[in-house]
Amino acid sequence: MRGRQVLMQTLVNHGVDRIFGNPGTTESPLLDSLLDYPSLQYIVHLHEGVAVGSANFYAQASGKTAFVNLHVAPGLGNAIGMIYGALKENSPMVVTAGQQDTRARLRDPVLGHDLAAMAAPVTKWSVQVERADELGPILQRAFKIANEAPAGPVFVALPINVMEQETDIPPGRPATVFDRSRPDPAGIEAMVKLLQAAKSPVIVAGDDVARAGAVETLVSIAEKLGAGVWFEGLRARNSFPTDHPAYRGTVAFDAVGLAKNFASNDAVLLLGGPFFEEVWYAAGSPFPAGCKVLQVEAGARRLAYNFAVDAGVLAEMGAALEALDGALPKIAGAAKRNDALKAQKEADDAAQKARVEKAWARTPTSMARCMAEIRAGSPKDVVVVDETITANLDLFKTFTFNGADDYFSGRGGGIGQGVAGAIGVAVAQTKRPILCLSGDGSSMYSIQALWTAAHHDLPIVFVILANREYRVLKHNIDAYRTRFDVKSNKPYAHMDLTGPVLGFVDLAKGMGIAGTHITKADDIQAAVAAAFASGKPHLLEIEIEGKR
Structure with missing residues (x-):
């Protein structure tokens, strides 16, 4: 052949x-x-x-x-x-x-x-x-x-x-491999002892938890320990229910911020991630003195790569978490810690509600209200493909992601992944509605994906959050000036997407997709609902506030 x-x-x-x-x-x-x-x-x-x-x-x-x-x-x-x-x-x-x-x-x-x-x-x-x-x-x-x-x-x-050459060597075929590696029982025992002794344990959940289908197992472990659960700063999947009392949010992007995240903890369990991807250099350890560091990893190279862990287990994530969950006894103090986490979650939710109310009437639309309106107009079983970047905090405080397949995002820090990635998610998740959320700057790196959505009739609702700027870069230049003691009151150079203003509805129309331009917050919910009801790919350009 x-x-x-x-x-x-x-x-x-x-x-x-x-x-x-x-x-x-x-x-x-x-x-x-x-x-x-x-x-x-x-x-x-x-x-x-x-x-x-x-x-x-x-x-x-x-x-x-x-x-x-x-x-x-x-x-x-x-x-x-x-x-x-x-x-x-x-x-x-x-x-x-x-x-x-x-x-x-x-x-x-x-x-x-x-x-x-x-x-x-x-x-x-x-x-x-x-x-x-x-x-x-x-x-x-x-x-x-x-x-x-x-x-x-x-x-x-x-x-x-x-x-076009001829060959007698047959096509390749997959091997039948049983590679769900089991953890060393001694490693699990060592972890259990350290976690039992901890007064304030915490967990950082990487993407491997979601990929292994181990979200429910992690919930059980967190509840047994009375441990809060953080996500990595950049994550691709949803590895823990965001409405669970133990959900703590996203860790920081530098050692100082991480140290604040873990300041009250005496044991940190790292699950399936690079740990940690930092944006800014800061001296010092992310862990407080005396804190025990535990890690579960499926790949040997990443285990204890950045930190000398106190207990490291090499195993497929699902198998490792099942073993850990089965070995954890009833832990003294866990119930009290769970109550404290519930109270903290209720306080966080109340703070977000107050934040939304405070920003409700702002013009252009605040990110907080925009997310609330989008959520109200979206189907309950919507899958979110996310590249919101500076609106990410409001996204996670507004939407609830329970399962591993409720949320998809990009890693590596390169932009343009969201609009492109929505195509792949729609091809794979054919029975659920797809919502792609992207900033205007990010979307321009892969805007051609709109044509593919139209060509293959993929009913994705693309929402472009148009603040007419690279907002994250403005935040980062502020951070740069502070970190390097640069005294400056200069304007932000080349970070505004104006002169001319991008017209996303026109861009979508040119690639065969209907679009709606929204300038008023009161119109967002109905427009989102109508876009989903159309059963066709649709683009919504929503004008939102810029950096204040």
């Missing part, structure tokens, strides 16, 4: 049913083979970065390995930022790109470059197939490596002539 047939059959063997791509000439063998493989649906994107961003969120929302097909060097270059995001998000992905004919390599052909070298810094493994005999084995290995903990993207370059 020919190399292209090996590729397509390998995808079928591995359960791939979607190909996320942007077509090009060197991808002709794959594109020309699609009609012969009707189980493979091609999701068309107008930019390679959008294709990868979509595939990244699809991998998270579906639990499958995403497959991406890009164009040669410039196309792969366009996608590098989004591949980086997928690497940080631990999304299992096989990213491929068509490559020029290897026989023309020494002629420096148009669009020619070393694709494997380009992708290597942002992938777990990067390789070029040199002959058809390698296709099956390399692709089989690519799927394996993409899924090994911590999961992440791999890259395979596919020269056009190799795709």
Whole structure:
């Protein structure tokens, strides 16, 4: 069989049913083979970065390995930022790109470059197939490596002539592997002893809890301990119910802020994350003196990587939490701590209610009221794809996320992931309504995704929060000036999205999507409800307040 047939059959063997791509000439063998493989649906994107961003969120929302097909060097270059995001998000992905004919390599052909070298810094493994005999084995290995903990993207370059070569080596197929590694009982016992002795334990829940389907188990552990539960500063999934009394919010982005988060704690349990991704350098430890640090991690490299933990357990997250939950006895003081957490949560909720009421009548619409109105107009079972950034605090204090699949966001810090990612979530979560929330600046990095939503008739409601600025950068320049003692009363340079003002309804119309421009807070709820009721992709541009 020919190399292209090996590729397509390998995808079928591995359960791939979607190909996320942007077509090009060197991808002709794959594109020309699609009609012969009707189980493979091609999701068309107008930019390679959008294709990868979509595939990244699809991998998270579906639990499958995403497959991406890009164009040669410039196309792969366009996608590098989004591949980086997928690497940080631990999304299992096989990213491929068509490559020029290897026989023309020494002629420096148009669009020619070393694709494997380009992708290597942002992938777990990067390789070029040199002959058809390698296709099956390399692709089989690519799927394996993409899924090994911590999961992440791999890259395979596919020269056009190799795709047309004949080979007797069969397509790759998935191995039957039982890799739900169990924790060392001694490690679980050590954790139980430390947690029993703690007077004020706390938990930081990473994305692996959600990916393992272990949210309910974590709830049980938190309640047994009487421990609050924090999220990481950047997170992709929802690993704990946000309406639970133990939910504490999001940890800070520097060591000083983290130290404040944990100031009253004598034991911190870290679950499945990099711990910690900081924005600003600050000297010192995030943990108070004498605090015991415990960590559960599925990948050996991340265990005790940044901190000398007092008890570290290497195991699949679900299995580890089940073992810990089963071993935890009734703990003295847990009931009292749970009561205190409930009181704190009630106080936090009351403070948010007061904050919303105080900001209710402001013009332009405050972020707090905007979120309240959006929530009121959305279906109860809505899935939120989030890139709100500076509105994130109000989002999490307004919406309730109970399950792992209620919320999706991007990691790595690169913007533009939300609008692109909503495509992937909609493809995976076909039975639930999808709400994509994005700032105006972020959305412009992947606005072409609107065309893909229209082309594939994906009923996503896109909400663009238009404050006409890069608000987060204004906050960050304030922080920079403070941290580095820069005396300045200068204006914010190049951070306003005006002159001209972006017209998102017009942009949406040009890509086949109906839109609504909202300037008054009183109109938000009805507009959101109508957008969902349409059953079609729809864009809402809501004008909100800028930085005060």
